[in-house]
Amino acid sequence: AQSVTQLGSHVSVSEGALVLLRCNYSSSVPPYLFWYVQYPNQGLQLLLKYTSAATLVKGINGFEAEFKKSETSFHLTKPSAHMSDAAEYFCAVIPSNTGKLIFGQGTTLQVKP
Amino acid sequence: NAGVTQTPKFQVLKTGQSMTLQCAQDMNHNSMYWYRQDPGMGLRLIYYSASEGTTDKGEVPNGYNVSRLNKREFSLRLESAAPSQTSVYFCASRQGTAGQPQHFGDGTRLSIL
Numbered sequence: 001a002q003s004v005t006q007l008g009s010h011v012s013v014s015e016g017a018l019v020l021l022r023c024n025y026s027s028s029v030p031p032y033l034f035w036y037v038q039y040p041n042q043g044l045q046l047l048l049k050y051t052s053a054a055t056l057v058k059g060i061n062g063f064e065a066e067f068k069k070s071e072t073s074f075h076l077t078k079p080s081a082h083m084s085d086a087a088e089y090f091c092a093v094i095p096s097n098t099g100k101l102i103f104g105q106g107t108t109l110q111v112k113p
Numbered sequence: 114n115a116g117v118t119q120t121p122k123f124q125v126l127k128t129g130q131s132m133t134l135q136c137a138q139d140m141n142h143n144s145m146y147w148y149r150q151d152p153g154m155g156l157r158l159i160y161y162s163a164s165e166g167t168t169d170k171g172e173v174p175n176g177y178n179v180s181r182l183n184k185r186e187f188s189l190r191l192e193s194a195a196p197s198q199t200s201v202y203f204c205a206s207r208q209g210t211a212g213q214p215q216h217f218g219d220g221t222r223l224s225i226l
Contacts, residue, residue: 009153032212043117043203043217044156051212090155094212100171101146101205101215103155 002027002095006104014112019063019078021107023091026072032094033074034101035065039087047089050074061085086111115139117218119204125224126194134189134221136204142216143209145187147171147179149200150220156203162187163209194225 007022025031032051036044048059055067065076074091091104120135138145143164148156148171158171160179168179176198178190187206191198201222205215 034214036217041220043219044205046214046216049212049214100158100161101156103157105153105155 002031002093002102004091004093004102004104006089006091006107008107009105010108010110012110012112013081015083016080019076019081019085019109021076021089021091021109023065023074023076023104024072025074025091025093027093027095033065033067034092034094035059035063035074035076036090036092037061037087038090038106044090047076081109081111083111083113085109117204117206117216119202119218119221121221122219123222125226126191127226128194128196130194130225132191132194132223134191134202134204134223135186136188136218137186138204138206138216139185140206140208140216141184142206143184144207145181146205146207146215147177147187147189148203148205149173149198150203151200159189159202196225199223199225 003026005024034049035047048057050067058064063078088108090106092101117138146161147159157173162168162181165184180188201220203220204218207215
């Protein structure tokens with residue numbers, strides 16, 4: 001069965017530091033991949049998506065993610081963290097033969113001043 | 114820009130009471146979904162509707178029923194609420210074509226005493 005693993009339930013960085021949130025998926029064929037962000041007491045907002053057009057995907061708020069088929073990874077990065085980036089981040093996959101999203105467990109990003 | 118609207122936003126129930134959570138989308142999307150979010154478990158799919166007139170079980174359907182009233186509306190019903198159903202419930206919709214992301218409402222925070 002398809003699964004998504006986010007390494008680290010909590011990540012803490014200093015303001016201005018690199019943000020790296022890890023996501024690995026299990027799939028025999030490249031799926032559709034997404035990163036969502038959830039701010040406190042809000043719904044999920046789409047950050048970016050991979051749909052095979054390009055391996056490096058740019059999203060909103062300065063985030064980007066790189067699809068690496070050989071590593072079955074889709075890690076999320078941002079060069080310089082801002083206090084407003086503090087939120088929970090979810091990696092999700094749609095296996096290419098279904099329309100259903102499968103979510104990772106989520107990573108809470110803390111940004112320290 | 115309403116997007117996906119969920120009502121109510123908060124609700125407290127007693128064990129055994131019934132409740133219907135409402136969801137409506139104004140994006141003319143074909144597919145709609147209900148998830149529950151619990152700490153450390155990401156989002157888990159309860160039920161989904163690939164198109165008007167169809168519904169299917171997701172990962173955790175027990176204790177829930179759904180109705181796809183029309184293309185816009187997809188409701189979730191708890192017939193006899195249990196404390197284990199205390200959670201945050203999210204509705205989402207999607208166009209239905211391959212690779213399209215889901216769009217989420219702001220959630221319903223449900224507590225069952």
